[in-house]
Amino acid sequence: MAKIIEARRLTPVTKLFRIDAPLIAEAAKAGQFVMLRVREGGERIPVTIADYDRAAGAITIVVQEVGATTKRVCALEAGDEILDIVGPLGVPVDIAPGGHVVGVGGGFGSAALLCLMKELAARGDTTTAIVGARNKDLLILTDELRGICTNLEICTDDGSAGFKGFVTQRLAQLIEGDGPGRPDTVIAIGPMVMLRAIADATRAPKVRTLVSLDPLMVDGTGMCGGCRVSVGGETRFACVDGPVFDGHQVDFASGMRRSKQYVRQEKEAIERLACATTAAAVR
Amino acid sequence: MPVKRPEKTPMPVREPALRAHDFKEVNDGYTIFHAAFEAERCLRCQDPVCVDGCPVHIPIPDFIHAVAIGDMAGAARILRGANPLPSICGRVCPQESQCEERCSLGTRLAPVAIGHLERFVADWERTQAPAAPVRPTRPERIAVIGSGPAGLVCAGELARLGYPVTVYEALHAPGGVLRYGIPEFRLPKAILDWEIGVLKSLGVEFVCNVIIGKTITMADLFGRLGYTAVFVGTGAGLPQFLGIPGEDLNGVMSANEFLTRVNLMRGYDFPDSDTPVNVGNRVAVIGAGNTAIDAARTALRMGAEHATIVYRRGESEMSARLEEYHHAIEEGVQFQWLTSPLAVEGTADGWVTGLRCQRMRLGEPDASGRARPLPIDGEEIVLPADNVVLAIGTTPNPLLTRTTAGLLVTKTGCLVADEETGLTAKTGVFAGGDAVTGAATVILAAGAGKRAAHAIHESLAARG
Numbered sequence: 171m172a173k174i175i176e177a178r179r180l181t182p183v184t185k186l187f188r189i190d191a192p193l194i195a196e197a198a199k200a201g202q203f204v205m206l207r208v209r210e211g212g213e214r215i216p217v218t219i220a221d222y223d224r225a226a227g228a229i230t231i232v233v234q235e236v237g238a239t240t241k242r243v244c245a246l247e248a249g250d251e252i253l254d255i256v257g258p259l260g261v262p263v264d265i266a267p268g269g270h271v272v273g274v275g276g277g278f279g280s281a282a283l284l285c286l287m288k289e290l291a292a293r294g295d296t297t298t299a300i301v302g303a304r305n306k307d308l309l310i311l312t313d314e315l316r317g318i319c320t321n322l323e324i325c326t327d328d329g330s331a332g333f334k335g336f337v338t339q340r341l342a343q344l345i346e347g348d349g350p351g352r353p354d355t356v357i358a359i360g361p362m363v364m365l366r367a368i369a370d371a372t373r374a375p376k377v378r379t380l381v382s383l384d385p386l387m388v389d390g391t392g393m394c395g396g397c398r399v400s401v402g403g404e405t406r407f408a409c410v411d412g413p414v415f416d417g418h419q420v421d422f423a424s425g426m427r428r429s430k431q432y433v434r435q436e437k438e439a440i441e442r443l444a445c446a447t448t449a450a451a452v453r
Numbered sequence: 454m455p456v457k458r459p460e461k462t463p464m465p466v467r468e469p470a471l472r473a474h475d476f477k478e479v480n481d482g483y484t485i486f487h488a489a490f491e492a493e494r495c496l497r498c499q500d501p502v503c504v505d506g507c508p509v510h511i512p513i514p515d516f517i518h519a520v521a522i523g524d525m526a527g528a529a530r531i532l533r534g535a536n537p538l539p540s541i542c543g544r545v546c547p548q549e550s551q552c553e554e555r556c557s558l559g560t561r562l563a564p565v566a567i568g569h570l571e572r573f574v575a576d577w578e579r580t581q582a583p584a585a586p587v588r589p590t591r592p593e594r595i596a597v598i599g600s601g602p603a604g605l606v607c608a609g610e611l612a613r614l615g616y617p618v619t620v621y622e623a624l625h626a627p628g629g630v631l632r633y634g635i636p637e638f639r640l641p642k643a644i645l646d647w648e649i650g651v652l653k654s655l656g657v658e659f660v661c662n663v664i665i666g667k668t669i670t671m672a673d674l675f676g677r678l679g680y681t682a683v684f685v686g687t688g689a690g691l692p693q694f695l696g697i698p699g700e701d702l703n704g705v706m707s708a709n710e711f712l713t714r715v716n717l718m719r720g721y722d723f724p725d726s727d728t729p730v731n732v733g734n735r736v737a738v739i740g741a742g743n744t745a746i747d748a749a750r751t752a753l754r755m756g757a758e759h760a761t762i763v764y765r766r767g768e769s770e771m772s773a774r775l776e777e778y779h780h781a782i783e784e785g786v787q788f789q790w791l792t793s794p795l796a797v798e799g800t801a802d803g804w805v806t807g808l809r810c811q812r813m814r815l816g817e818p819d820a821s822g823r824a825r826p827l828p829i830d831g832e833e834i835v836l837p838a839d840n841v842v843l844a845i846g847t848t849p850n851p852l853l854t855r856t857t858a859g860l861l862v863t864k865t866g867c868l869v870a871d872e873e874t875g876l877t878a879k880t881g882v883f884a885g886g887d888a889v890t891g892a893a894t895v896i897l898a899a900g901a902g903k904r905a906a907h908a909i910h911e912s913l914a915a916r917g
């Protein structure tokens with residue numbers, strides 16, 4: 171059990187949690203994740219460690235509501251307990267020091283840039299965060315990121331804030347030398363479609379690109395192989411070998427297909443949860 | 454006097470038609486009458502060869518004699534003295550290749566049903582008042598990594614010797630394969646919970662959701678957490694894949710994934726439980742060990758109409774327990790022997806439709822001593838399938854060894870440890886079970902845990 175110290179809505183569908191988890195906070199590094207479960211009979215879901223505070227023994231996560239379990243998580247408030255939480259899992263991000271690192275975040279991925287950019291800035295790298303959303307109300311944690319990164323680039327589809335367009339378009343401009351200039355390394359965290367677009371954008375100009383994959387997971391400890399992805403023609407387990415891989419080697423088509431394995435059951439679960447919630451509200 | 458009866462007293466079992474669709478235990482268990490009747494068959498041999506076949510050397514004729522004279526408490530004491538998990542081993546040991554294979558009755562008649570009797574006594578024990586809790590008496594604290602049979606037994610033995618023991622488990626519930634792998638219909642979780650309860654009453658502390666090597670390092674265990682010795686029982690949980698085309702199609706999974714979704718995550722209870730399991734009408738399971746048979750029988754219970762075992766060798770090379778094989782046949786599992794998978798076939802949008810296979814024949818014995826399967830040219834078949842489940846073996850999990858300096862690991866990922874004591878290359882670290890041997894059996898893991906506990910005790914006693 172782990173107590174939620176702080177819970178804060180960032181957008182109508184995302185929520186930030188600070189959780190009392192001293193062992194995880196002590197060991198965590200950027201790029202790693204936790205598995206959590208919020209009720210008996212509940213699913214174990216992977217969530218990135220957005221930030222850690224070793225002194226306070228706390229970690230921060232940001233959860234986006236996409237289905238039944240993430241909705242259950244987002245219903246929790248400060249003072250509530252998380253039934254099970256284990257981590258840090260996965261291999262920390264490994265980037266050679268001294269360069270210009272561009273972190274691209276989509277959805278909850280912007281949150282995951284927090285501790286990564288902090289770690290890189292602390293050792294003297296030049297850091298740029300590119301964060302994107304449909305409109306300015308859906309952007310998250312821009313103030314926090316602005317305080318950490320050398321540069322912050324905001325993109326919105328409708329132009330309501332920052333650059334009007336996709337993160338990939340802005341990234342392409344940087345690679346051409348615009349703004350903070352060409353990156354030595356790009357690291358992207360977010361939905362698989364975005365990761366693929368980023369990897370496509372950096373392939374021809376030959377910019378080293380890391381992507382943090384989010385396949386379906388069951389245990390997160392290497393025991394089931396459900397999280398397997400094809401990287402450079404080899405089968406790798408995202409939970410123990412990743413989740414960060416060379417974006418130019420990942421077979422995204424296979425990865426995206428595998429993410430849809432449980433769509434039917436996911437729909438059933440969310441409909442049931444909606445019924446249960448309505449019933450509770452009526453009562 | 455022993456009574457001569459050619460057959461074992463049959464185990465009362467639930468009807469195949471009934472049991473093949475639920476998760477309740479298949480075997481009902483002996484009653485006291487069955488047990489007494491069967492116990493009479495034992496010859497109480499001068500040289501009880503059955504004991505040599507048991508990896509933990511249970512004094513088999515002694516406990517069976519106690520059953521025969523109605524002294525159940527005595528029988529339980531004898532069993533537990535040698536095997537701390539009798540209720541589990543009585544159910545899952547491959548008796549036909551261990552104790553019962555050696556039984557001297559077995560040369561002409563069916564061997565004594567040692568496993569069934571062991572199970573009976575252990576189940577009787579569970580109906581008795583629990584033993585009084587005890588408190589640790591020794592100052593040295595011991596950490597056990599992993600809560601499978603190796604870890605559970607090691608923790609229990611050390612606690613009985615007076616040590617305060619903490620068991621660290623990566624998953625959210627203890628038990629290892631006994632929890633996530635072996636299904637409820639063979640090993641009810643209530644029995645595992647009872648055994649864990651016994652350990653807790655001996656003062657063993659269980660800490661779940663902690664991965665040694667990730668959450669805490671081995672160095673932390675000895676350093677800031679102050680443990681004097683560590684036992685590694687991390688098992689061999691990493692599933693292997695075949696590397697054939699189509700293995701990434703939707704509907705292909707490892708047996709570990711399938712069984713974990715069903716057992717640990719209670720997928721049979723979806724959507725009351727949250728973890729879904731994809732089970733279509735036809736499930737092909739590759740492999741013929743206990744894991745494969747468990748997966749096939751579980752598939753039927755999850756609603757599949759056909760579950761087929763696909764194995765590249767023949768029936769006599771199969772490594773599953775004989776009793777499970779028979780139960781699987783009764784329940785309608787089909788078997789494709791001498792059939793080797795070539796590729797998984799699927800639809801354009803990526804769902805499995807079948808398993809393309811090569812027909813095989815048996816050649817000369819290979820390195821494992823079993824006849825080598827050879828392809829029969831031109832004989833390919835496609836088995837229609839909605840799911841393909843791979844049960845072709847597992848290797849030790851690298852989570853701990855990747856992050857711990859000083860441990861030696863073989864090419865196959867197994868920890869190097871002394872067979873007798875479990876001592877590894879690292880001072881104060883002992884290991885046993887599947888982590889050392891590769892995927893093996895519950896009783897071998899339990900035996901290794903027990904020997905390591907005594908080796909730890911001796912090494913600490915020697916320090917004074």
Ligand SMILES: Cc1cc2nc3c(=O)[nH]c(=O)nc-3n(C[C@H](O)[C@H](O)[C@H](O)COP(=O)(O)OP(=O)(O)OC[C@H]3O[C@@H](n4cnc5c(N)ncnc54)[C@H](O)[C@@H]3O)c2cc1C
Pocket residue numbers: 203213215216217218219231232233234235236237238239240241278282361362383384385386387413429430433436437439
């Ligand atoms: C390493 C890793 C890190 C992650 N970090 C975060 C994080 O920091 N914050 C966060 O909110 N989420 C994160 N995720 C994704 C999160 O685990 C899933 O959103 C969650 O499991 C969905 O559970 P659910 O029951 O709410 O939805 P489900 O009912 O399982 O799914 C609902 C919908 O979301 C889609 N979906 C489910 N899982 C994924 C996935 N992994 N990738 C893409 N689409 C998916 C389904 O196809 C479906 O359409 C991460 C995933 C991984 C593997």
Ligand SMILES: Cc1cc2nc3c(=O)[nH]c(=O)nc-3n(C[C@H](O)[C@H](O)[C@H](O)COP(=O)(O)OP(=O)(O)OC[C@H]3O[C@@H](n4cnc5c(N)ncnc54)[C@H](O)[C@@H]3O)c2cc1C
Pocket residue numbers: 545546547598599600601602603604621622623624628629630631634635636663664665666686687688689690712743744745747774850852853885886887888892893894895896898
């Ligand atoms: C489906 C199936 C059916 C089987 N049927 C039979 C049978 O009928 N009869 C039989 O004798 N054998 C059977 N076996 C084999 C038997 O279960 C194993 O040999 C036995 O469980 C091994 O025990 P163990 O204690 O070494 O490891 P495991 O049971 O594998 O337990 C290891 C535990 O350690 C945990 N762990 C791993 N790494 C870490 C870490 N770094 N930190 C913390 N915890 C960690 C794991 O999560 C796991 O819980 C079966 C196996 C399977 C998979």
Ligand code: SF4
Pocket residue numbers: 506507508509510511513536542543546547548551552553567568571896
């Ligand atoms: S522990 Fe296993 S091998 Fe030993 S007597 Fe019992 S059933 Fe037989």
Ligand code: SF4
Pocket residue numbers: 494495496497498501502503504513514555556557558565567
């Ligand atoms: S070998 Fe068979 S008959 Fe002899 S003591 Fe053992 S169980 Fe009894």
Ligand code: FES
Pocket residue numbers: 386387388389390391392393394395396397398407408409410
């Ligand atoms: S989630 Fe099970 S192996 Fe990665």
